[in-house]
Amino acid sequence: xxxxxxxxxxxxxxxxxxxxxxxxxxxxxxxxxxxxxxxxxxxxxxxxxxxxxxxxxxxxxx
Numbered sequence: 001x002x003x004x005x006x007x008x009x010x011x012x013x014x015x016x017x018x019x020x021x022x023x024x025x026x027x028x029x030x031x032x033x034x035x036x037x038x039x040x041x042x043x044x045x046x047x048x049x050x051x052x053x054x055x056x057x058x059x060x061x062x
Contacts, residue, residue: 003046006058013043 005013020036023029042048051057 001045001047003059004051004057005042005046005048006060009058010043010046013039017041017043 017036017038017040020029020033021040024031024033024036
């Protein structure tokens with residue numbers, strides 16, 4: 001897996017993931033908030049399968 005998530009994209013994904021999970025744990029939103037695991041995981045591994053499919057990368061070119 002080649003990295004295709006850059007620095008700013010990674011931070012935004014992590015924040016969105018943590019916020020969704022926190023809102024779910026505090027009962028503000030329903031069970032669907034567990035979808036926050038997806039952006040959190042992609043931020044951690046720096047790879048997004050959807051980016052690969054559409055041929056996009058937010059990483060800087062070497």
